Amino acid sequence: GQQVMQIPQYQHVQEGEDFTTYCNSSTTLSNIQWYKQRPGGHPVFLIQLVKSGEVKKQKRLTFQFGEAKKNSSLHITATQTTDVGTYFCAGPNFNKFYFGSGTKLNVKP
């Protein structure tokens, strides 16, 4: 079956440092989505990428979709304590929706 892997599993940064998480799929994806889950909360949708090589920005967050549509990345510039949480990528496969293993971000003030 489809596998979606994310690295790193954990990342501890000092506030103000940058952060990047990488997502790799074993199969080509029609689109990829990113979610954020705060501690004790539920996943919340951040963005969707559809086109090969697409890049989208949301304030300090930059999302990329690989040319082969099998990998993606999320980069946060100048992290803040409000960025703490687990970031998941997710991709569809027919009627299923698979989530990556997640990257847990901790930001020290």
Added chain:
Amino acid sequence: EADIYQTPRYLVIGTGKKITLECSQTMGHDKMYWYQQDPGMELHLIHYSYGVNSTEKGDLSSESTVSRIRTEHFPLTLESARPSHTSQYLCASSDLANTGELFFGEGSRLTVL
């Protein structure tokens, strides 16, 4: 704000009890999903549905069952709960286009003693 609701939020029960976790959405979404997530871990798809009277098992084997008699309602049932069922269960829905975002409920945290 997402209009998807899960009850109960927290449930502590004894081994062997039957439980039903409720999930309802008022967005008219055709697709609904159940994920199981242990604290701080990844989400595992256990059931999904793409419309009324359609249900399928996900990739993670689960002893739970689901039903989809109405578009807005997707309950999950455990006939005989065991300690290994202790986990958080997250319900989600999306539109039929398969590119729509998933809206998650707040989750049901189940503890089986």
